[in-house]
Amino acid sequence: MSETYHVYGALGSPYSMKVRAAMRAKRLIHTWTGMTVVDRMAVMPNAKVPVIPVIKRPDGTWTNDSTPFLIGLEGEGRDLLPPDPLAHFACLLLEDMADEWFMKAMFHYRWAYEEDAEWCANWLMFDSLPNAGQEQVEEAAADIRARQISRMALVGCTPQTGPLIEASWKRCCRHLEAMSLSGQRFLFGDRISLADLAFYGQLKVMSYDPTPMAWLRSETPYLYRWLDHADDASGIEGDWVDELSVPAKVLLGEAGKTYLPFLQANLDALEAGEKTFSLTIEDGTYEQGTFGYQAKCLKNLREAWAELSLESQKQLADWIGPNASILA
Template sequence: MSSEYRIHGIELSPYSVKVRSYFRYKGIPHRWIPRSLDVGGEYQKYSKLPLVPLVVTPENEGIQDSTPIIERVEASHPEPSIHPADPVTKFISALLEEFGDEWGNKWMFHYRWAREADILSAAGRIARSMMPAVDEAQLANGIAMVRERMVPRVSFVGSNSVTAPQIEDSFRDTLAILEPHLATRNYLFGNRPAFADFAMWGQLYNAWTDPTPGAIINATTPNTLAWIHRMLWPRIEGDFEPWSSLAPTLTPLLQRQVGRLFMPWTVANAAAIAKGSDEFSVELGGRTWTQKPQKYHAKSLIALREKYQAVGDKGALDSILDATGCLAGLRG
């Protein structure tokens, strides 16, 4: 039996490249299979949802959803670990992994489909990746189809005329926080990648490939740009750091982005799902955010709360989470 995993994904999917980066770091034999219209047999056979990435294991089992994929593979390939040994730092990494997947996706998706230059760039690249052997007329039709399908979907991540400035402010503030943090270390939690790196990176790498957010990153955050390049082929360059050395530059991310914006948003979203509401509004950092609720994020909040409950001695962790506004949402 082959020991090779097969990863079906596309370069413009932050979750696909997140999984690929993880496999590269772990040194696990794998094959990257671009998801295109003419490579559909195995994908159609093993996928339960029309989403990427799809990972097919050496035992020919299909797995979808990037976080469960990584958690499943990490259980069978535990070294080198992506989790710090310290329970406090380990949970904060898991919290930032969730933040990257669920809030960071708002940055990437909004910027990709909000402006004409980004729309043309993304629609063209997606169409070419899905239809690699077509003539110009067919490609033009494909680009138009991608555009028609994707632009209206910005509402799914909460992007609208009211929230657009909030999303872009959040993106810029996160970059401003990460830049000094990454000036003295190669990865978010030290000199080896953690769980959080893969999720945060998948969104920021994809944003960097688009004209508008890419120009912001290139012009303002050289340390973050170096990390984006480094995470394409991550490797161990040292050890994880203790929270005491990470806290001065990572606490602002927990405070200004996770506790102030993401946690109240995800709690309000879950409450709206529980009530069966068609729309919800919540105050985030003094501004009103309104959108349709997202079912998946309610499920991922449950999983995050389970990880929090699994922490044994919560004393030190709760002190950090309470001071940054993250604790109440995790306790439910």
């Protein structure tokens, strides 16, 4: 049996970038295919849901959910989760926040601004149709641009929520900038973690999109450069630290203020049979459609929280804030 993992994704996909960087960091043998339309026809039937990246394991099985895939690889190659239970949970929570909340800024910036929407759609379609020529690429780009813009309200990206999303994203970026200048290379030490990789995936694609790229280069230039460090950490040696870094603690507070209330409101709406939900976050109203996957995220976090000692729960709650009760 081959020991090679085959990763099929796209350069404009944050989760594809996350998985590719993780495979590099873990030093596992893998191939990378930026999928064209032809590749998709062969690969996507192997996925249960049509999202990327799609990964073929050495045993011939397929998956396309980045978080359980990477967690399932712990013990193979270099680990991405710190072994200390408290840091382990903190890493899981921050990774989840990056995947499910921080990503809203990626979607917002990409499709809310006219320049970004046109540039990004053309870029995405050129990668999918590299042999098609300009006219066909731009026709396909117009279609995907219209489709993605039509989905914005469903995922919570509207003119009303835009300022809230941007403010939350910028705060997190400033905390990550502080990490990059702290004398510690990553959130949990001098080795990259699953949480670092999740933030990296979102930011990597945003570092090419015109509006967030300009802000990152101007306001968080060292975080912007850090992205290249995270892109291939295969040769970066280092270890976990015993004490949680200040940026990690502050980001846990951001999760308490935004992400955990978001997860709870989504779950409450699902249980009530509602199709949408809204909540107040930092004096702003946030609204979107309900998603079963995000209810699963909260379930997984609660299960991981229940495994912690009371002492670890208390310490984490001090950093997360009052909304740590959502995890109980």
